[in-house]
Amino acid sequence: MINQDEARGTRIRVDLPGLNCGFCGYRRCEEMAAHLDTNPDLLERCIHLAPKRVSTQTAVVDHPRLNSACASCTTADRGNPAQTRTAWKDSLGREFDFYLEHFPEDPGPREIIIPHNPMLTREMDIRVGETLIGRPLGMSCGCPVTHCGVAVNVDRRTGVIVWCVTGPLRPRQEGFKDLGYYIAEGYEGMVTETRSELKIGMRYFFQPRMCMLQWRHSGLLNYLNRTPTGYQVRVEGLWIG
Numbered sequence: 001m002i003n004q005d006e007a008r009g010t011r012i013r014v015d016l017p018g019l020n021c022g023f024c025g026y027r028r029c030e031e032m033a034a035h036l037d038t039n040p041d042l043l044e045r046c047i048h049l050a051p052k053r054v055s056t057q058t059a060v061v062d063h064p065r066l067n068s069a070c071a072s073c074t075t076a077d078r079g080n081p082a083q084t085r086t087a088w089k090d091s092l093g094r095e096f097d098f099y100l101e102h103f104p105e106d107p108g109p110r111e112i113i114i115p116h117n118p119m120l121t122r123e124m125d126i127r128v129g130e131t132l133i134g135r136p137l138g139m140s141c142g143c144p145v146t147h148c149g150v151a152v153n154v155d156r157r158t159g160v161i162v163w164c165v166t167g168p169l170r171p172r173q174e175g176f177k178d179l180g181y182y183i184a185e186g187y188e189g190m191v192t193e194t195r196s197e198l199k200i201g202m203r204y205f206f207q208p209r210m211c212m213l214q215w216r217h218s219g220l221l222n223y224l225n226r227t228p229t230g231y232q233v234r235v236e237g238l239w240i241g
Contacts, residue, residue: 022167091214098194118159134179186236
């Protein structure tokens with residue numbers, strides 16, 4: 001890893017992984033890329049980046065098409081169904097049927113959740129716009145990664161919360177409320193790339209575009225609305241794997 005003195009007077013060329021995992025503290029890889037010229041040591045935060053991919057011999061910061069989080073740097077641009085992929089496999093080599101994108105107006109994937117103790121929604125006075133963290137536990141998902149996000153809908157009667165899952169930068173900067181363990185009830189989002197015909201009532205394997213682990217999920221499609229830019233969907237009965 002080069003330091004700032006060695007990098008002075010030049011710019012770093014680096015192929016960022018495009019995973020938008022948030023471990024570096026930025027929500028998207030391109031946000032970190034924008035700061036590399038003045039602070040090249042930020043590269044040390046990227047747990048996915050191999051040192052051999054870094055070069056200081058060129059005068060640009062090169063990064064992939066960063067709308068393709070949880071895929072590879074060579075995937076088709078988001079929102080363009082005309083471009084197809086050569087493989088529909090997750091990071092463990094398992095096939096899936098479609099990618100689940102988040103709505104363009106949302107900061108991240110929209111997840112419907114309920115705390116393991118639904119009373120926490122009222123006891124913690126969860127409100128729309130607040131930053132939350134928690135981990136989906138058990139048969140509902142069993143994801144090993146703590147999720148961070150911002151609440152967009154709160155039902156204080158049932159305890160159900162809808163939040164947009166983002167990276168850890170926002171909770172680090174603004175603080176957060178910790179839900180502890182929760183149940184992931186469903187996802188809502190857009191499908192712009194699919195290799196299977198979508199039908200209500202069918203269970204599909206899918207990969208959330210922003211999944212940090214690049215793992216496939218399974219869910220029952222129970223809402224489907226065709227739009228000019230893709231399908232609006234809701235998927236419930238979630239499993240991982």
